[in-house]
Amino acid sequence: MKTNPESENLDPKDVELMRFMDGLDPHDHPEWLEEKAAAQQLGQLLRSHLPSHAEPPSAEFFTSQIMAQIAPTGPARAGVSARSGFMDIFRRWCAPLATAAAVLVVGGMVMKRQSPGGGREAFAYTPIANVKATLDFNKDAGATVINLTGLTAIPDAREIKAFNVASTGAVAPGATQRFYAANDPDILLFVLHATDDGGPQIREVH
Amino acid sequence: MTGLATTDIASDGSTPAQDPADAALVLRCQAGDSRAFEPLVNRYRGKIYAMIVNMTGNDADAWDLAQEVFLKAWRALPRFEARSSFYTWIYRITHNVTYDWLRKKKISPGMEFDDTMATPDIAAGALTVPHSDERPDDRLANRELGQTIQDALKQLSPEHRSIILLKEIDGLSYQEIADTLEITLGTVMSRLFYARKKLQTLLQDYAPGRSENPQP
Known part of the structure; x- marks a missing residue:
């Protein structure tokens, strides 16, 4: 792969040719008509076989x-409520x-x-x-x-607990957070905290 | 030097570069309204997906890469200052995502070809689709030519491949290509010059042209 821009410098004549081929040069250049036609033919060939729009x-x-x-991740979202x-x-x-x-x-x-x-x-x-x-x-x-x-299948013997959890005050992402029973704010149900590698972990209390 | 006239690229035929709808949606996104991103995705997903398929020749990966493009665009929107049009900006992200993928895959000439490109999944509403109402033998020949074109494209460097696709398939002007790829107009012209020459050499049976000295 080329990385040196110097290697891509064009001869001034080729710059003129490019401008003529792409319709940027209003002057006539009969000597380049064949090249312009070839470039247009190549473009047409590509357009007839490659989509410019295709729904995924x-x-x-x-x-x-x-x-x-x-x-959940607005780019300019306001702070957590x-x-x-x-x-x-x-x-x-x-x-x-x-x-x-x-x-x-x-x-x-x-x-x-x-x-x-x-x-x-x-x-x-x-x-x-x-x-x-x-x-x-x-x-x-x-x-x-x-x-x-x-x-x-999940075994029938597996116990699944459900809690009516009270809303809790906001904390910074990753900080330890405590959840209380909705009907009794003195009953701590579980604690959400971060593991050493930053993952979430729930510790049941009640 | 001035570029060609701004080209239509959106599926609805409008001109996104001058369409205030994009700018308004971008502003809403930057204010945290994620719903405003949905019409932008719907509007550009067909262009982005097609560009990635053309660049990679790989339908399956194109789906994931197009997803990555939009997610990166969403994350980068707070830094988008509208100095370029939204579509030029998202084309740039598409180029970078695709370029990184190609580099990781280390696709080099002749190493890999995905024959899923022979039967691309083109949406019914696609603006440009291969003909489907042709005779079977013509259809076979057309499909073989499509594969030949894909083979030829894969022999170009990613830089040359992207520039010829942006010019010939997406119809971008020199200036728009320069903005998209963040290169100078001179580099645009030289890359396009050599990409055309090399493709004319590789496809000389179908698109003959002067092909001497195809690569600097």
Whole structure:
């Protein structure tokens, strides 16, 4: 690859030729008409075989992916509000993880078809061989649905806790934050804090 | 030196360089309104995706690279000072993203060719698409020629490839190319000169021209 601009200097005559070929020189140059025609023929050949505009596959999904990733991270967003909900906090902590997961899941579109719901359905790459992902934009719901099949079932014995968490005051991203019961602000439910490598970790208290 | 007249590049045929809609959307984005970014994505995704496909010859990676372009543009918007048009600016980001990808992939002449380009997935509303209403033998010949063109493009350096695509496919003026690639007008002209000569040599059966001394 050339990096030395000196090697790209053109002879002044070739500069004139270029300006003539690209219609920037109003003067007649009969001696260059053949070259101009050849350049135009080359341009036409390229334009007839290369698209100047082509929508990406699953174009609506393409846009929705971008919007989903930028929503929590406004470029000139005002400061965090004084009281923020759990989901806001969750998004702030987990945005990088969610982004990575989205990139993994939507690594490569391989085919698409009409879905039963009337939208377009696309298959996507998943990092686990026996897990298949289909992406379906459901027009009625106005949402993109990701269907994962082949995942290991969650054991019935697994206990899933749900808390009615109170809103808590805003803290700086990555700082330790405490969550209290909505009906009793004296009951500390769990603490969200950063691990040594900066990742989020929840420590249950109640 | 003055460039060619500003060219239409948007899918709706308007002239983005003079369209205040882009500037207004950019201002809203810079104020933190992420919803204002959606129409910009919808407007330019077809141009950006096509440019990346033409540069890389790879449909699958083009999707991800186009995503990366828009995400980088969003993150860089606070620093966008509107000294250039939005489309020139996002073309520059596209060039940088694609150039970095090509460098990491280390694609060199003849090393790699993705035959998915032989059957590109072109949207129904595409402004420029290969003909599809031709006889089978013509279609086969057309497809082979398309592959020959892709092979020839891959033998150009990324710098020469991008400049000939910006000029011949996207119809940018010398000045717009200079702004996009952040190079001088002289460099634009010399790169275009040698890129044309080399392509004319590689495609001499289809687009003959003077091809002596094709590379400096």
